[in-house]
Amino acid sequence: MEKITEPSKQTTTEESANPEPDQILSPRRSLQLNQKKWWISVLLCLFLVLLGDSLVMLLLNFFYVQDNREESDQDLQYKGTWLQALVQNAAFPILIPLFFIFPSPKSNQETNNTRFLSFRLIVLYVVLGILVAAHSKLFALGKLYANYGIFTLISATQLIFTTIFTAFINRFKFTRWIILSIITTILIYVFGSPEFGGEPDENEEFYNIQAWLTFSGSVAFALSLCLIQLGFEKLLVKTKRYGNKKVFRMVLEMQICVSFVASVVCLVGLFASGEFKELKGDGERFKKGETYYLLSLIGLALSWQVWAVGLVGLVLYVSGVFGDVVHMCTAPLVALFVVLAFDFMDDEFSWNRIGTLIATVVALGSYFYTLHKRNKKNMVELYQRENNIEV
Numbered sequence: 433m434e435k436i437t438e439p440s441k442q443t444t445t446e447e448s449a450n451p452e453p454d455q456i457l458s459p460r461r462s463l464q465l466n467q468k469k470w471w472i473s474v475l476l477c478l479f480l481v482l483l484g485d486s487l488v489m490l491l492l493n494f495f496y497v498q499d500n501r502e503e504s505d506q507d508l509q510y511k512g513t514w515l516q517a518l519v520q521n522a523a524f525p526i527l528i529p530l531f532f533i534f535p536s537p538k539s540n541q542e543t544n545n546t547r548f549l550s551f552r553l554i555v556l557y558v559v560l561g562i563l564v565a566a567h568s569k570l571f572a573l574g575k576l577y578a579n580y581g582i583f584t585l586i587s588a589t590q591l592i593f594t595t596i597f598t599a600f601i602n603r604f605k606f607t608r609w610i611i612l613s614i615i616t617t618i619l620i621y622v623f624g625s626p627e628f629g630g631e632p633d634e635n636e637e638f639y640n641i642q643a644w645l646t647f648s649g650s651v652a653f654a655l656s657l658c659l660i661q662l663g664f665e666k667l668l669v670k671t672k673r674y675g676n677k678k679v680f681r682m683v684l685e686m687q688i689c690v691s692f693v694a695s696v697v698c699l700v701g702l703f704a705s706g707e708f709k710e711l712k713g714d715g716e717r718f719k720k721g722e723t724y725y726l727l728s729l730i731g732l733a734l735s736w737q738v739w740a741v742g743l744v745g746l747v748l749y750v751s752g753v754f755g756d757v758v759h760m761c762t763a764p765l766v767a768l769f770v771v772l773a774f775d776f777m778d779d780e781f782s783w784n785r786i787g788t789l790i791a792t793v794v795a796l797g798s799y800f801y802t803l804h805k806r807n808k809k810n811m812v813e814l815y816q817r818e819n820n821i822e823v
Contacts, residue, residue: 463810463811464811467807467810467811470749470807473680473745473749474745474746474749474750474803476742476745477741477742477743477745477746477749478742478746478758479742480738480739480741480742480745481739481742481743481746481755481758481759481762482742482758482762482765483738483739483742484735484736484737484738484739484740484741484742484743485739485759485762485766486762486765486766486769487731487735487738487739488732488735488736488739489626489628489766489769489770490769490770490773491728491731491732491735492628492732493626493627493628493770493773493774494728495728495729495732496628497719497774498718498719498720498724498725498728499512499714499717499718499719511707511710512572512707512710512714513569513572513573513576513707514569514572514698514701514702514705514707515702515707515711515714515729516568516572516732517565517568517569517571517572517698517701518568518695518698518699518702519729519732519733519736520568520571520572520694520698520732520733520736521564521565521568521691521694521695521698521736522691522695522698522733523691523730523733523734523736523737524687524688524691524692524695524737526734526737527684527687527688527737527741528688530684531681531684531685531688534679534680534681534684535679535681536673536674536679536681549667549670549671550671552667553663553667553668553671556659556662556663556667557686557689557690557693558693559659560656560659560660560663560690560693561689561690561691561692561693561694561696561697562693562694562697563652563655563656563659564652564656564690564691564693564694565693565694565695565697565698565701566648566649566652567649567652567653567656568694568698569698569701570645570646570648570649570652571646571649571653573645574586574645574646574649575628575646577645577646578643578645578646580625580627580628582643582646583628583646584621584622584625585622586643586646586647586650587621587625587646587649587650588618588621588622588760589647589650590650590651590653590654590756590760591614591617591618591621591654591753591756591757591760592618592654593650593651593653593654593655594653594654594657594658594752594753594756595614595753596654597654597655597657597658597752598657598658598661598751598752598753601658601659601661601662602658602661602662602665602751602752604751604753607802609798609799609801609802610753610798610799610802612794612795612798613757613794613795613796613798613799613802614753614757616791616794616795616798617756617757617760617761617795618760619788619791620760620761620763620764620788620791620792620795621760621761621763623784623785623787623788624763624764624767624784624785624788624789624791624792625763625766625767626763626766626767626769626770626771627767627770627774654752654756657743657747657752657755657756658752660686660690660744660747660752661747661748661751661752663686664678664682664686664747664748668682668685668686669682678748678749680745680748682748683741683744683745683748684741686744686748687737687740687741687744691737691740739759743755743758743759746758750803754799757795757796757799758796761792761795761796763788764785764788764789764792765789765792767781767785768781768785768789
């Protein structure tokens, strides 16, 4: 029998003391840990969407109630939309420190054509930035032109467009549980959406204009979700910087770059339209004073970023459809917060909104059941492969 030399003994001892990561855990245990981390990430992003949606709607209502929009003439009613569009995107610098704090996996040096991938990624960021800016502008303008019912009905079509775009662009496969979740979510959004303090009076409604504005905004929003998912799957995951893994740092990169482009577009619109001249008057007209005016804009900007990071995170970890489902399913809870915080004349948390809260459990539960089945299927397939190897 061949004797083991001293160097060999030393090497053997070092290997046993410092095993490689893939030798520490079995593939099954590693998959279980990855799935737990994945679920935690999804739930965290879901919470961020709910928190952001709630803060945005509360602060928007506060802003327009304090801004005396309902008492203004028709011309003043529809000013300030470029500012609101800018506010939706301008707080992205707060994410830059987080981008460097979050860890990044080792880069994959075997990736080819990284320059070509980086060029395509820049093009994607520019296109997405323009889409997000367009949606932000149309969202701000449409809410001022449309009354509560019309705006809600048209906005609900965004999930239909997200479904269609995802099916063709992302080759998304739908199950009966996902379809049930989508249908339920649309009903939840139609019957459970919160009131908005900036909606126009009856004599100020322009149905021939606002319908198309809101409709176009819904299309832009749906298309941006699908392109974000495409960017994650086809570009960011394949670049050598992230080692073919999906990490939260990718969410921050996507949000920072897209928001930067969108902010530039909104700034150009703000100055080209001459709307910047009205900023001082807006602050002076604010009931609570200029200090509260600035604080409300800052709060809105931060809230929009919280919401956007959560939404983009759901697109990364699950899909654009799931992100839109979660966003629209927050409507009943947000409506409850608005009813508690504001005393709108005809707004109350009636039986239909109570029903939408129950339906929210059905909609999210159906989608989560599909995700659970997918993870369980991956575990079974890994178990079968391990058994085949052992045999």
